Amino acid sequence: MADSGCKIGEDDEVPGRVKENLCQPCLSKDKETVADKFCSTCNEFQCNDCSNVHNMLAILKNHKLVSVNEANVASISFKMKALDLCDQHQHSFEFFCEDEKKLCCSKCAIVNHRKCHSVVEIEKIAGNIISPISTLGEKLKEAKEAAESVARHIRSSKDQLAEDIKEIHVKIRRMRDEVMEMFADLEDSVNKRAETLKKETLENLTKKQTQNKKDLADVTSCLETIESIFKNGTPVQKYIAEQKMGSNVKEECQSLETVNISFQFDETIKLPPLPVTEYVPGQLKLNFHHQGDVNFANMMMKLTPVSSIDLKKTGDDIDEPFYTGIDFLHDGRLVAVDSKNEKCLVYNEKLVKVGSYRLSYKPLSVVVVSEEEVAITRGDGYNIEFLHVSKCNEVTSRRSLKVKTKYYSICLKDDRQFVVGTYDEPRPVRIVSLTGEEHDFKVNFPNKTYSIDTSDCTYIKSSDKVVITDRDEHTVYIYDIKKGTRVVVKDDKIQEPCGAAVGPSDTILLCCRKTNTIVQISQSGQVLSSYKIDMKMPYKVCVSRDKSFLVVTNNYIGNGKMQKFKIST
Known part of the structure; x- marks a missing residue:
């Protein structure tokens, strides 16, 4: 049926409220007139004056006119025929089982739900639980996205x-x-x-x-x-x-x-x-894996505080420290880069500063490349810098790698390549080799340009997946590079996600700046756990190589902190 010309308000979907149908010919003249009739041939609501045209013109005399009330009843009846009947018994739904969250006809209620504790009549609860059109629309959009994801998965499965x-x-x-x-x-x-x-x-x-x-x-x-x-x-x-x-x-x-x-x-x-x-000297096997088979309970982590330090301005600092990048060295020490004061710092296992090196540029992110080498992205040029960090905590510059793209976050893909997140660039993630060759993943990332400090990325080597955070959209994207698919994660617990790292069982750890939490999600997008930490606006997180310790820093002016936690499952 065509647009009814209803005057829709935010409460129009409340049961019992009469819809005010407007005359559509009058609306086309910017005039609002209450409709009295509905012409099923013209497929529009009309007022008495407009509907009288049917009596004046011979060509319109065979059109079928009904009252507005009859038209609304017919419309509602038509729209509900496919929704209000039980598939099993073909009876109208009359009850809702709150225990099993299922609609029931009278037979279902008696046969299948007689042992349930709460089976209520739909008429009694409908007015309290009907969702607004906007909410239903969002759910339908999500259902559509899920269906499209299933379609892509099926196509991918067939190709695979x-x-x-x-x-x-x-x-x-x-x-x-x-x-x-x-x-x-x-x-x-x-x-x-x-x-x-x-x-x-x-x-x-x-x-x-x-x-x-x-x-x-x-x-x-x-x-x-x-x-x-x-x-x-x-x-x-x-x-x-x-x-x-x-x-x-x-x-x-x-x-x-x-x-x-x-x-x-x-x-x-x-x-x-x-x-x-x-x-036959071998076996042909067909394996199926269902995400529902994963025991998420065994993947959930627990955090126990180990040590904490306040990040204060020291004698040679220009400003309060702001650590935009942290990572664990192979032996358990920590390397950090201070963007405000242009420094690279080394901390021991107890978060005691044991080394410092003045840089000539503004560092953005840092990743440990080998036992005594780290790589740093910088905010003032197209370079990736390599530093040597000795066992004695001495830091020296080693070499500079010229690149053609502005890079912010950085992590290792393998022993020869980095996965790097970009800024001011329509390709959000790229691959850079240790010798400077740059190329793209064979997957279609959204054509979105992030400004500096609004997105972070990390890489899950075991499953070849790229994780991208979108701080402003409160969203996390998980891309499966092999299958060319993605998972979009939105949840109330994920608010302003900043830093990301790979945690125990190859789960994903997120710094959620707005909620002061560390959120753990699975690779399928399931939120596993959320930990409130004693820190405002957590910003960066890193995990030790044996997945037993976690360090997090923040970007809260006047109360900078760095905290270390013991990870257990």
């Missing part, structure tokens, strides 16, 4: 399924080629070894053959002498001749060997008889 099957074929062919190559190498190796054995054996047989020929010649030449000895010799001569002649030949006969060579497969690689389909 095709890729997985393709990869199986590739893997089997690769395995076949590797097996064939292995057998080719085996054949070559065995042939070489067999030839070596053959050569060695033939040499020994040739030597024996030569000796045998000599023995045969000696025996033949001595036969005549033996015959003479046996005819004419003494018994002693006969005995010696008998023992001497034939002893060598007899020994050679006793040492004769039969030579053969063969090859036997090791039992671990012996193949079974064909057909191979009955002995």
Whole structure:
């Protein structure tokens, strides 16, 4: 039905209130007149004067006119036909089960909810719980976004399924080629070894053959002498001749060997008889993962205060300290950068300052690259600076990396690349190598330009996900780089999210400046925990490499703090 021309106020949806339908032809003339009729053919509400035109023109006499009340009832009836019936029993909904949060018809209430404690009539509670149109609209928008997310996920799953099957074929062919190559190498190796054995054996047989020929010649030449000895010799001569002649030949006969060579497969690689389909050397698996299967209770962390310090202006400071970047060194020390006073500082495990280095630029963020090297983004140029932090807490400048984009936050992607958050740039996140090559992720980030200090990013290496905070929109975005999808996280607990870090179980930790809390969320966007801390406007957070300690700083003028917590689950 077309726009009814109703005069809608903020309370128009309250049950029992009569809607004031206005004449639509009059509205087109900037005149507000209460409608008396509804023409279903014209599909509009009309006053008596405008509806009288139907009686004046022959072409309009067949139009169907009804009263406004009849039109409203018909409209309501039409709109509710798909919503007010129970799918199971096709009866109108009359009750609401507050225990199970379900609408019930009379049969549902009796059959399925008789053991529930609170089943109430809808008529009695409808006026108190009906949401305003704006709220319902927001819910529908969220439902639409969820449906679109499901559609994207299904498309991604179908594409991934095709890729997985393709990869199986590739893997089997690769395995076949590797097996064939292995057998080719085996054949070559065995042939070489067999030839070596053959050569060695033939040499020994040739030597024996030569000796045998000599023995045969000696025996033949001595036969005549033996015959003479046996005819004419003494018994002693006969005995010696008998023992001497034939002893060598007899020994050679006793040492004769039969030579053969063969090859036997090791039992671990012996193949079974064909057909191979009955002995498949592998398994085809189809795995499903539901986010609902995740036990969030095991991921929730607890924070126990360990130490706390006030960040005060010292003798060589120009202004009160403002730490815009912090990170843990490999050995548990902490490195921080002070944007206001242009310093890099080192703290020990007890948050005692043990090192300081004056910079020639305004630092923005810091990340530990290796055991004794850190990288710093700067606010006055297109550079990433590298500093050396020794075991003795001495800080020195190492090198400067020229880049083409303004970078604010920075974290490690792997041992060769950074993930960096931008400012004054339409691409919110980029990748920079340790040698200065810059490129983009293969995912469509929103074309939004953040000003400095309004967004932070971090990277979850185990799942290849990028996390972006939007301080002004009170929103956190979690991008799955492999799947090309994202999760949008909005929650009452997330207010002005600033710094972000990867916490225990690869959950995400957020500094929420407006609520003075550290909020923990899962990678699926579930809010797991929220911790009120003794600090106003928390700003940056970092987690130790073993995920056992957390440090947070703030940006509250006149009451700067840095606190350390023990993490437990």
